[in-house]
Amino acid sequence: MKYQVHEEGEFRYIDEGQGETLLLLHGLFGALSNWDGVIDGFSSRYRVIIPVLPIYELPPRKAGLEALLDFLEKFLVFKELSSFNLLGNSLGGHIGLLYTLKHPENVQRLILTGSSGLFENSMGGSFPKRGSYSYIAERVAYTFYDPKVATKELIDEVFETTSSIAKCMSIVGIAKSAQRHNLAKELYRIDVPTLLVWGLNDTITPPYVGHEFKRLIKNSELHFIDKCCHAPMMEHPGKFNVILEQFLAKNALLEPAPIH
Template sequence: MFAEVNGIRMGYDDEGEGDVLVLVHGHPFDRSMWRPQAEHLGGAGFRVIAPDLRGYGESTVVPGTTPLETFARDITALLDHLGVDRFLLGGLSMGGQIVLELHRLFAGRIRALVLADTSAPAETAEGKVARRVLADRLLREGMDPYAAEVLPKMVAPHNIRALPAVADHVLGMMRATSPEGAAAALRGRAERPDYVAMLGRVTVPTLVVVGTEDEFTPVEVAEFTHRHVPGSRLAVIEGAAHLPNLERPAEFNRVLGEFLGRAVATVAA
């Protein structure tokens, strides 16, 4: 499906009926990373909306710099287009940081948060330089060398061997991403605000998820977020790296489904 919002054409999936769950993909992926969750929850009383962020998947590529605020406003424009006011919201990695930005801007619209394999602090000085250097590299080399290099961090090496279809899917998403779109996101992400202080003001049900073997956002990063969000739940997925929703979909879906069921009941009470 497609919608014209904020001057771009945005691709998205809209599956199931019931309480609306919006899922935000990470970098450098697309909305297909949420297919196991959309299929599971879309048939279990939820309406799952998964957009392609600008610069990714089937959405318009806008070179330059894309701040997290732009991604957040694109998503809310899509939800306005679809007539959705309040929603459950989840994201992974960069998608989790976009979720935090959405909370900063539109907290009153959010019923619950899912923060998967992501971090709340602002980028470090060294990290800012590294993201800008990587952005330039992607424009110079394309996505293929980077994709091959980071695959063993996105998907645990033992899962690359045991789950070749998952590894192929992840590699395919990365290779298909526009270098211009990825570079714009990297530059914007380098300048992201610090969300740590905001974590203590989160009042909606919150689930923090992380894979035990995640090198990008290790378990201690998730534990930090969990400690700072009042009443949050922490779920650590064994045998997964940065993409537990794809590496361990059954366990991820079980944890997510149980949390969302409780969150809906709590909000409705």
């Protein structure tokens, strides 16, 4: 992690750059470092904010999307943010969708990549097994088209997380909550410009899920990246950034007319 992580009260977050805000939300096994490519590509012209979602800190009985949405709302009040571009990967996309449905006036543009909310294979089809490093390594690699992207550092991070019984219970609770919160019947209410970026080889939210989001969100566009699985911004940061850049430019916010 090459960026400063701020800690204030219950919040840990990255806040880099100045300008129009990009709010980034990581997934279930995600980390702030997942977004290094986006920070590198956009923090010279945008303000990039990434909160650490308390996925592993939630009490197991409260572990679910409602608690994560509540946390996000509190964080945005704390940061006094009421107008931003919302970008989410995997579970982060799901939370972003719930937030957009609840607070459409705050979201300027929505960007989803490998988002849950319609269908997902949890942890590649199974929940984490405690104590098996090889199993965790295999499951983390399953997230990527090129297994070499699953570095030892990343595998170690996930292994440390899943070695805790309480954290495993939270993970299972959140994953089940995500599967219960199918948004197919609500997505028609989203009308902000929406960008969908999918890995053509995604095994967790397969390509047809991207097509279904495109069908259900009326003001949306869908892009696929080849030789890419569930985290395009990590596997192909250059291609991902080009698509995002073009989308932001095409849907540029209108400047208010000068007052005479």
